[in-house]
Amino acid sequence: MVNISRFTHIYDLGDAVALYHSLRMKPVYLTKNAFKGLQAWLASPFCDKIENAPEKIRTEIHELTKFKILTQNEFEDDKVLQFVKSKIPAPAVNVCYMILSEQCNLACKYCFLGNNDSAKRGNFLREDMSPEIANRAIDFFIRQIKASGLDVEGNKPVLIFYGGEPMINFKVLELVAARINKLRKKEQCIHNIEMSVVTNGLLLDQEKVRKLHDLGVAIAISVDGFSEKANSMRVDVAGQPVFLRILEKLNMCKAMGVDVSLSVTLSEETIRNTKDILKLVDVYGIKAFGFNIMMSSDTFVLPHSYNEAAAKFIIDEFIELRKRGIYEDRMMRKLKSFTNAQIYFSDCAATAGGQIVIAPNGQVGICHGCLHNKQYFIAHIDDDNFVAVKDKNFIEWSQITPVNHQECMNCPALGICGGGCPINAMHLKSGNTIHSIDERFCAHSKKTLEFFIKDLYRIINE
Ligand code: SF4
Numbered sequence: 001m002v003n004i005s006r007f008t009h010i011y012d013l014g015d016a017v018a019l020y021h022s023l024r025m026k027p028v029y030l031t032k033n034a035f036k037g038l039q040a041w042l043a044s045p046f047c048d049k050i051e052n053a054p055e056k057i058r059t060e061i062h063e064l065t066k067f068k069i070l071t072q073n074e075f076e077d078d079k080v081l082q083f084v085k086s087k088i089p090a091p092a093v094n095v096c097y098m099i100l101s102e103q104c105n106l107a108c109k110y111c112f113l114g115n116n117d118s119a120k121r122g123n124f125l126r127e128d129m130s131p132e133i134a135n136r137a138i139d140f141f142i143r144q145i146k147a148s149g150l151d152v153e154g155n156k157p158v159l160i161f162y163g164g165e166p167m168i169n170f171k172v173l174e175l176v177a178a179r180i181n182k183l184r185k186k187e188q189c190i191h192n193i194e195m196s197v198v199t200n201g202l203l204l205d206q207e208k209v210r211k212l213h214d215l216g217v218a219i220a221i222s223v224d225g226f227s228e229k230a231n232s233m234r235v236d237v238a239g240q241p242v243f244l245r246i247l248e249k250l251n252m253c254k255a256m257g258v259d260v261s262l263s264v265t266l267s268e269e270t271i272r273n274t275k276d277i278l279k280l281v282d283v284y285g286i287k288a289f290g291f292n293i294m295m296s297s298d299t300f301v302l303p304h305s306y307n308e309a310a311a312k313f314i315i316d317e318f319i320e321l322r323k324r325g326i327y328e329d330r331m332m333r334k335l336k337s338f339t340n341a342q343i344y345f346s347d348c349a350a351t352a353g354g355q356i357v358i359a360p361n362g363q364v365g366i367c368h369g370c371l372h373n374k375q376y377f378i379a380h381i382d383d384d385n386f387v388a389v390k391d392k393n394f395i396e397w398s399q400i401t402p403v404n405h406q407e408c409m410n411c412p413a414l415g416i417c418g419g420g421c422p423i424n425a426m427h428l429k430s431g432n433t434i435h436s437i438d439e440r441f442c443a444h445s446k447k448t449l450e451f452f453i454k455d456l457y458r459i460i461n462e
Pocket residue numbers: 348349350351366367368369420421422423424
């Protein structure tokens with residue numbers, strides 16, 4: 001018998017209907033009449049074979065079968081799921097977060113690392129990364145890339161200087177970046193490595209900006225909008241706002257002609273005003289940035305309405321930004337998956353088993369969200385025999401993907417979601433683990449998929 005797949009979801013588009021298989025990921029658009037014809041045929045005794053489809057909707061039915069929206073036998077759905085699961089990538093390290101310092105000169109109220117919490121803050125290492133540890137960390141990262149066997153042409157390695165506030169330890173940042181540039185010729189696996197620093201910007205000055213630029217280290221500055229109000233969560237350790245000081249730094253980079261990207265955390269105030277971010281983009285000629293959906297924790301609880309509002313904000317901004325030829329990272333990753341009809345297994349490098357985090361004392365972990373308690377820090381740069389991609393923790397993390405979650409099976413966004421953040425999932429409710437669902441992320445994934453399906457229909461009709 002011909003049936004609608006259990007992975008099929010139906011979207012009402014007013015004058016038409018979209019049918020979408022969450023794992024095959026190609027929407028098929030039907031007129032309302034064709035959809036009624038399909039429903040009538042599926043309810044009739046003649047739907048035993050595709051060949052018996054009524055003449056007037058035969059083309060549509062072939063299309064629906066091609067994209068697995070209709071199944072021809074009871075095993076077809078399971079086969080598709082098995083096939084998709086067989087494609088879950090094995091861990092392969094190509095991203096390194098190098099934590100130059102766990103100390104930070106700010107104490108943002110939403111900090112997911114725990115800088116907003118004196119108990120967690122007290123756990124951060126006081127010693128910054130030394131040049132010796134940094135050198136061994138580089139060697140360790142190179143060993144892990146080699147062991148992963150990745151084709152680095154298609155998977156450029158990435159080194160991110162991170163903290164705390166990485167600019168606190170600028171001397172070591174310079175040393176690392178200079179050595180990496182020297183090694184590019186000798187070590188084929190990092191010949192095309194990309195380096196960036198994620199900073200709150202306050203410690204940037206002209207000399208440092210010039211050096212970063214000359215060393216090929218991209219600068220990402222955290223800012224949450226173009227007003228004091230939107231940035232009210234970003235405060236220094238004395239609780240004083242820092243927005244005006246960040247603007248000075250943006251002005252300085254602009255005057256020097258050095259491009260910066262923005263890392264925008266979507267505070268509740270940020271998402272109240274859709275024009276604010278666009279002003280920032282226009283005034284500072286920003287070409288790239290990423291939105292961060294806020295994470296809740298035991299010390300920072302978000303209202304339920306936040307998730308929906310943040311999801312809507314990201315879509316509204318996407319529509320405006322693409323008019324300027326600017327594409328935000330988070331939406332781009334999903335759009336790529338949707339347009340290529342390719343399953344997006346992980347939304348973060350940690351759940352792809354692709355990321356190592358190196359703490360200032362040389363401990364090696366999976367996620368920088370655990371810096372305050374070093375959970376999932378399971379190795380040290382001096383463990384010559386440690387191979388991340390063969391480690392059971394990295395393998396476990398690499399299997400965290402919606403297609404392995406029973407709760408995700410009926411979700412339309414199954415293919416484009418990538419899951420959210422396991423650390424956030426773990427903190428959402430007591431009893432949760434890294435294998436729980438990051439519900440904060442669901443509104444974003446589902447709304448984004450709905451937007452893509454409707455937007456594609458609009459484009460086809462235009
Ligand atoms: S698990 Fe969460 S905090 Fe850690 S890298 Fe992934 S998204 Fe970031």
